[in-house]
Amino acid sequence: MTWKFYDFDELTAAELYEMLKLRVDVFVVEQNCPYPELDGLDQKSIHLAYKENGRILAYSRLVPGELKYGVPSIGRVIVSPEARGRGLARELMNKSIGFIFSEWQPEAIRLQGQVYLKEFYQSFGFDPISGVYDEDGIPHVDMKLDKEGCPNSSK
Template sequence: MEVQVKTFQQLTIEELYQILRLRSEVFVVEQDCVYQDMDNKDQKALHVIGSKNGTVVAYTRIFKPGDYFDNASIGRVVVAEDQRKFGLGKKIMKASIQAVEQRFPQSPIEISAQSYLLKFYSDLGFSAFGDEYLEDGIPHIRMVKK
């Protein structure tokens, strides 16, 4: 998988379409969650794009401290269903963590994790804090990596 980090302005129309399609396929259709994915925050985000043969198969978006949480953050973590058996979730998250550490080295990284992925994020160095809460009807927990 090839990984690139781009600003919103650097995204091609094709990349943007593929990113939004992948997010919709997983978050709206697969997880059966009706919510407004296009939230006018993509314009502020850095986009971490994992592709194979020109197709977006994994993705996250990154925010600088203060744009989403007080700390830098990673969100919209997604891997195409047929690509999950290849460990691309860990690869895209490691690339995202590295991108945050390079750009915002003084900031911890905060995420709003779906609760069932607690072990996945713990294995990447994140620690849970606070109480579980519902976000768009799905249990989540806040996590931080210092």
């Protein structure tokens, strides 16, 4: 059972395939949402994965600030269906937030959250900064976490 941060070039072909397959299986197939999953940001992002028995069960993509919003963002937050309910999503978010604030030291972090997860993200200190909008057929809201409002920003 291990958590690991990867630069894109550190990923093996098998790891990249497994990450992309998990993303497509959940975001495209499970959520019945055809959209362009491969968006050109993976190559410059940090990838956080949790592996158990050689399988990736949780994953997030940490996007540097200059690529999307002017501040770093967390995206593609995912836990495999068979691993849900074990607290992996909470641990994944804590590790993602901790990495960004300690390694990149920004003033804030952003994310685009599905509306049904708004309270989950608020539990980490994220605040909505947009109204609800449709993103590929799913209601989303933009959210922001300011460094001074984050209890684990020093991690």
